[in-house]
Amino acid sequence: MSLTFNEFYNGRTGLTVGVQKVLFSEQTPYQKVEILETDTWGRMMAIDGMVMLSEKDEFVYHEMLTHVALFSHPHPEQVLIVGGGDGGTAREVMRHQSVQQVDMVEIDEVVIRTSKEFLPDVGDWGNPKLNVLIEDGIEFVKNIEDPYDVIIIDGSDPLGPAEGLFKTDFMQACYDGLKDNGVLTAQTESPWVQDYHKSMKQVFAALDDIYEVSKIYLAYIPLYPAGMWSFAFASKGANPLSQQAMQRVEQGLPTFGSKLNYYNEDIHQSCFALPNFVADII
Amino acid sequence: MSLTFNEFYNGRTGLTVGVQKVLFSEQTPYQKVEILETDTWGRMMAIDGMVMLSEKDEFVYHEMLTHVALFSHPHPEQVLIVGGGDGGTAREVMRHQSVQQVDMVEIDEVVIRTSKEFLPDVGDWGNPKLNVLIEDGIEFVKNIEDPYDVIIIDGSDPLGPAEGLFKTDFMQACYDGLKDNGVLTAQTESPWVQDYHKSMKQVFAALDDIYEVSKIYLAYIPLYPAGMWSFAFASKGANPLSQQAMQRVEQGLPTFGSKLNYYNEDIHQSCFALPNFVADII
Known part of the structure; x- marks a missing residue:
């Protein structure tokens, strides 16, 4: 038997990945979680049929979602991660020596459990700075009492369940949950996928409205659609391109101890350069 | 019947594109040339089973292969294109007002004929600056008598037939075929594809050896493997990042008359920023 994983975007355009074995597959109350042993990317997690990460390429997403935010903040101590159940985002955040506590609020405990079991090298689960909460991130953010430096x-x-993370109300709640120097980053889909343009426009209009810098x-x-992924940066004043x-x-x-695989000083600056067609979406 | 085009890289990882109709398919003396009507990317050309371009995404490759070179040269007048039979590279080169003549040397006349017939909007075939030659580019470059500003x-x-374009001898012949201010650019494959690393290392070692700047x-x-593509820039002194x-x-x-879809001032600079894993390949 020859197994392949297929994820389509833009009609019948998509990705094929050769699969050795399905290690885990379960419909949780929130979504379908799958862990696959692939031919050439190590183990891979898919949620609702969409690639979340593979062992071989996860460094890009996790380094880029975190370090751009953390280095833009003058002294990040308290960090909130909404989602991030595979542990990779927290791992990168905790490389920063100033960070004292990371609250990770993941709605689906199955994501954490399967990540610990099948992708043990992705997370830094034993790190004492890490505080894992199994809760709805949207509700959590509405009720923040001690604001964060970085969200x-x-x-x-x-x-799916993440729909609310792209709404104006949620972006406002994050703003309210940040300290004065606060910085936020978020994953915001592939600019090559037409179906996401509405969500992208919505997020960036909200951020532009609410935050001082976006x-x-x-x-x-x-392994993400079209190989190009976008992220949002927003802050109460911090500029990622400042001296x-x-x-x-x-x-x-x-x-950091070990060298990163993707992010560096040049990338920190150059990632903000947008091809014309991307700038035109938002 | 449901048709799909599949291109694999890195084992069984690859791209799937939904196809409406095969418009052209022929084994030429050099390679297999196919033109497909796709679901969502317009018409697409594949050579030996590998995507060369689609109508919807060709702007990225053609803008990036040309404008980085042309703007790095103080006054490009004579330009040589080796390959480029679809016409898109010449189209972008001829947007530059200083350019007086473009010699396009394509080995396979079938590529030109099918591009004119099936992808008529890609090339600017009626432009009087364009001089098309059906010849082996490697032989042509060895025998250049009037050097070029840009190759x-x-x-x-x-x-396939392009193997020789990645060799040291050819890079030296290009150097000899350039004027004193000469600039060269070349497509150099996807850094995510292990099989190409040898060719990439070889090209960049040669360029580093032979050219003043590389x-x-x-x-x-x-639609290219992993969505990330690399290009070589080399020159006899011109620095693409100079003021x-x-x-x-x-x-x-x-x-230029009309706005480009990808390239702009920020992209001209930022495209040279390399993720750590890419810098480590070469």
Whole structure:
């Protein structure tokens, strides 16, 4: 038997990945979670048929969702991750020495359980800075009492339980849940996928309205639709391209212990350059 | 009947595109040339089973292969394109007002004939600056008598007739075929595809050896393997990131008549920023 995983976007255009074995497949109360042993990408997690990560390419998404935010903040101590149940986002956040606590609020405990079991190298689960909560992130953000320095939205696509993460109310609640120097980043889909343009426009209009600074940035993610992924950056004033931010990148990266695979000083700046067709979407 | 086009890289990982109709399919003396009517990308050309372009995404490849080179040169007048039989590269080159003549040397007349017939909007075939030659580009470059300002290598992958375009001898012959201010760009495959790393290393070692300036740059191409594509920039001294080059971009783009879809001033600079794993390949 020859197994392949297929994910389509833009009609019948899509990705095919050779699969050795299905390690886990379960319909949870929220979504379908699958862990596959692939031919060449290591293990891969799919949610509702969409690739979330593979062991071989997850570094791009996780480095880019986190370090752009963390280095843009003058001194991030308290960080909230909404979603992020595979643990990769928290792992990258906790590389920053200033960080004291990371609250990860994941709605679906199955994502955490299967990540720990099948993708144990993705998360840094034993790190004492990590505080995992199994809760609805949208409700959690509405009720924040002690605001955060950084909030990172690491949800799935805006078609399942993550739909609310792309709404104006939620972006306002995040704003209210941030301290004065606060910074937010979020994954915001592939600009090549027409079906996502509405969500993208909606998010960026909301961020532009609510936050003092808002920007879109990009990264190359091979297993995501079209290989191009967009992210939102928003803040109460912090500018990721300021001299101070660039200095923090330069001084901070050498403290990480091991070299990153994607993110560096040049990428921190260049990821904000948008091809004309991307700028035209929003 | 439901038709799909499949192109695999990295084992059984690859691209699927929904196809309405096969418009043309022929084994030429050099390669298999196919034109397909796709569901959502307009018409698409494949050579030896690999996507060369679709009507909807070709702008990225053609803008990025040409304008980075042309704006890096102080006053490009004579331009050579090796390959490029679909006409898109010449079209972008001829937007530059300083350009007086473009010699396009394509080995396979079938590529030109089918492009004119099935992809008539890709090329600017009626432009009097365009001089089309059906010849082996490698032989042509060896025998250049009047050197060029810019040479652009727009061949297919290094596995068929284009193999020689990735060799040191050819890169040296291009150097000898350039004037003193000469600039070269070439397509150099996807950094995500392990099988290409050898060719990439080989090209960049040769360019580094032979040329005064050599760099690698990147663009997002949705229908190419993993959505990330690399290009080589090399010159006899011209620096694409110099103030003069940036000034030429700023002054030149408004003379193009219509706005480009991908390339702009920010992209001209940012495309040279390399993720760590890409820098580590070469």
